[in-house]
Amino acid sequence: MEARLFGLTLTECRQLAFQLADQNRIEHPFNQDRKMAGQGWMQGFLNRHKDLSIRKPEATSGARAMGFNKVAVQQFFKLLEETVQKYKLTAEKNYNVDETGVTVNPKGSSKIIASKGKRQVGVLASAERGETITAEICFSASGACMPPMLIFPRKRMQQGFLDGLVPGGWVELNEKGWIDKILFFSWFKKFVEYSRASKDSPILLLLDGHSSHTKNLDVINYARENGVQMICFPPHCTHRLQALDVAFMKPLSAYYDDEVRKWLRTNPGRVVTFQKISYLFRAAYLRAATMAPKQLEHGQKKQSRGSVPGHPSKFVVVGPRATNQIT
Numbered sequence: 001m002e003a004r005l006f007g008l009t010l011t012e013c014r015q016l017a018f019q020l021a022d023q024n025r026i027e028h029p030f031n032q033d034r035k036m037a038g039q040g041w042m043q044g045f046l047n048r049h050k051d052l053s054i055r056k057p058e059a060t061s062g063a064r065a066m067g068f069n070k071v072a073v074q075q076f077f078k079l080l081e082e083t084v085q086k087y088k089l090t091a092e093k094n095y096n097v098d099e100t101g102v103t104v105n106p107k108g109s110s111k112i113i114a115s116k117g118k119r120q121v122g123v124l125a126s127a128e129r130g131e132t133i134t135a136e137i138c139f140s141a142s143g144a145c146m147p148p149m150l151i152f153p154r155k156r157m158q159q160g161f162l163d164g165l166v167p168g169g170w171v172e173l174n175e176k177g178w179i180d181k182i183l184f185f186s187w188f189k190k191f192v193e194y195s196r197a198s199k200d201s202p203i204l205l206l207l208d209g210h211s212s213h214t215k216n217l218d219v220i221n222y223a224r225e226n227g228v229q230m231i232c233f234p235p236h237c238t239h240r241l242q243a244l245d246v247a248f249m250k251p252l253s254a255y256y257d258d259e260v261r262k263w264l265r266t267n268p269g270r271v272v273t274f275q276k277i278s279y280l281f282r283a284a285y286l287r288a289a290t291m292a293p294k295q296l297e298h299g300q301k302k303q304s305r306g307s308v309p310g311h312p313s314k315f316v317v318v319g320p321r322a323t324n325q326i327t
Contacts (some may be wrong), residue, residue: 001322012215014042019217023136029141072234080206083229087202089195091141095195096206098244099179100130101107102150102256102281132178133277135285136187137244137252145289149187150281152179152274153177164279166286171278184212188219192226202227248288 021028030037036077073076083089087306128248136149147168152161154173161171172183172192205223207213209232233241240246259280260272272280 002326006120008181010042012037013045014038016215016217017041017045023217023221042115072237073241076231076234076237081255083204083231087204087229089204089229092144092207093195093202094141094204095138095146095191097136097138097191098208098238098242098249099210100135100137100249100252102135102277103132104274104277105260108199108242122178129258131177131274133274134179135281136179137248138191139244139248139261140195141243146191148285149183149190150278151177151179151183152277158275160273160275161278163275164282166278166282167280179210179212181212181216184216185218185222188222192228195228197226197228198226199225202229204229204231206233208233208242209235211327251291252284252288255287256281259283 001132014036015304018028018030020026028037030041084094087093131153134151136151138146138148146256147166147170149170149172150161150165150170151174153159155175157171157173165171172186174180174183191197191205195203205228207230208294211229213219213232220230222228238245248318261274263276263280264270
């Protein structure tokens with residue numbers, strides 16, 4: 001897992017050991033309440049595997065203040081190029097997944113025209129101010145888009161959540177509206193079906209280091225069974241390496257804000273609620289998806305080819321920490 005940049009802490013390793021024993025029905029003395037192996041097991045595991053050691057992830061994350069650094073980028077691109085060459089992966093088989101938050105009431109309001117001298121200008125807002133849903137977005141390097149999954153912060157499904165969904169999209173529920181291991185596994189199974197991944201036709205999936213992605217034994221096993229090669233972006237680098245971040249999420253957010261403002265203008269006296277989110281998100285998503293192939297291509301070129309094979313030597317090194325800092 002470390003080779004794919006899926007670094008594990010001691011606690012995460014103990015949790016995975018519990019999951020592995022539980023799934024394979026192996027008798028064990030592990031703590032059922034905490035759902036993890038004990039410290040004694042962990043020490044014994046390290047003693048049995050002398051090739052393992054406990055280290056700080058210096059090579060990948062480096063100095064956190066430096067963020068996007070040369071060492072992390074070199075390691076990522078080396079692994080990426082080796083994987084692409086080994087499995088002969090084309091753009092159609094290279095996928096990128098990421099989450100984005102969708103607020104009922106957009107934070108950024110566009111400037112509006114108002115009478116001179118007026119100190120305060122109001123704007124209509126939504127009923128559930130500050131509440132957020134999560135959208136799981138996935139595109140291939142060729143621009144093909146998998147229908148998104150929306151996660152609402154509710155316990156019970158409502159028909160309004162389903163009205164106006166992106167074609168093929170679906171809704172899941174989580175009390176806080178966040179992605180978790182169970183929901184990501186649910187999404188991952190649909191991804192395998194959508195991408196037609198198999199051991200005979202492998203697929204590459206690039207993703208960030210969120211625990212629901214990388215510390216998820218169900219996902220890891222299912223990926224192995226279906227020929228999905230997963231590579232994790234190094235910490236603090238997704239804003240520059242992840243194609244969805246640099247080329248799709250920003251216009252999607254802008255289009256969503258625009259759709260909310262248009263709806264408020266054409267529905268005076270009403271407010272945006274969760275019942276309208278899927279409808280408004282669909283309009284914004286389809287606008288952004290129409291531009292996706294061009295945006296992704298532009299974003300990948302702009303970011304030294306972002307999530308497709310390239311070479312870190314193309315990066316321009318600047319600043320006082322010239323040995324590591326990258327523009």
